[in-house]
Amino acid sequence: MSMRFSSEKKRSIILYLLEKIEQRVENPSKIVSEAFNVNRNTVHTYINQLVEENIIRRQKRGIYELVDNSFDYIFLKSKNEIKNETQIYNKTLKEHIEDLPQNVKEIWEYAFSEMVNNVIDHSDSKKLFISVKKDYLKTMVFISDDGVGIFEKIKKHFSLASLDDAICELFKGKLTTDKENHSGEGIFFTSRLMDDFAIFSSDKIFAIDKFDTSNIINVFKASEGGTFVVMKLSNYTHKKSKEVFDKYSDAYGGFTKTTIPLKNIFDASPVSRSQAKRVLNSLDKFEEIVLDFSGIAWMGQGFAHQIFVLFKNQKPNIKITPVNMNEDVTKMYNHVINTRQD
Incomplete structure (x- = not known):
């Protein structure tokens, strides 16, 4: 006979069970029963309930999937359908997340509206495609258009040397090709609110974390040209929009701080002054810059000196904080800041 638990404990067991199923572990009932110290029959009862409720399906013996x-959805410019992000949100995502907690709905409403607004205002797109994919644990949204391509648009507008430079600028925030109507914060904050976020365009990718492209790369290849945005968020996330905004804001609510993950900008360890200048370009809009060195094995003297000595001397009011430096990076950092420049 299965044991009876409080609804809170049962919910915890079921969420853990679903996570294991999503991770495609073999024999999830064994892992769950050991983790929660419950008998296998109880877990099997929950599995059968989840199958009956169409939350999971059995693939083969002992293997399930969510x-x-x-x-x-498709929206056409010729029918005057690509003009209002709120209307598009109401026609697409809204009904599918109605049952989710308020903090999750607020994040989705902000992120979805910002990304669709980019298509409306910047892309000159004739078609807008939106796909919503939802299971018990998470929701994914795919937004694609057939417009000019976001990286190409930024490169052209700011007369940048390459598409990689355009992507580098996006990591910083406050980048907009339309200062009258846009603050340039949408992509920055959306990428930090989501669990997974990526933009594909012109055979390039913008992502805060290394993005697993395996499950969506075919979709991307099918939509030639334009821009393809992928967003994923847990239906049970504890994130709150306000907390993420506050993390990068001052006491007055201004967007004053930015974090730059260097591993996403450089394929190898950064060494030169020109690479440093690429990172520093337009950063004087901020009061605090966090340079994240995780995944960076080493940095060259020219790169370090340009950022931590020259830029710091030129802009003494801007605080630069390096984080996640390994031993070799730390040595070079200490070398340049402790060497007298006569």
């Missing part, structure tokens, strides 16, 4: 539902 059931997801997909919803696809």
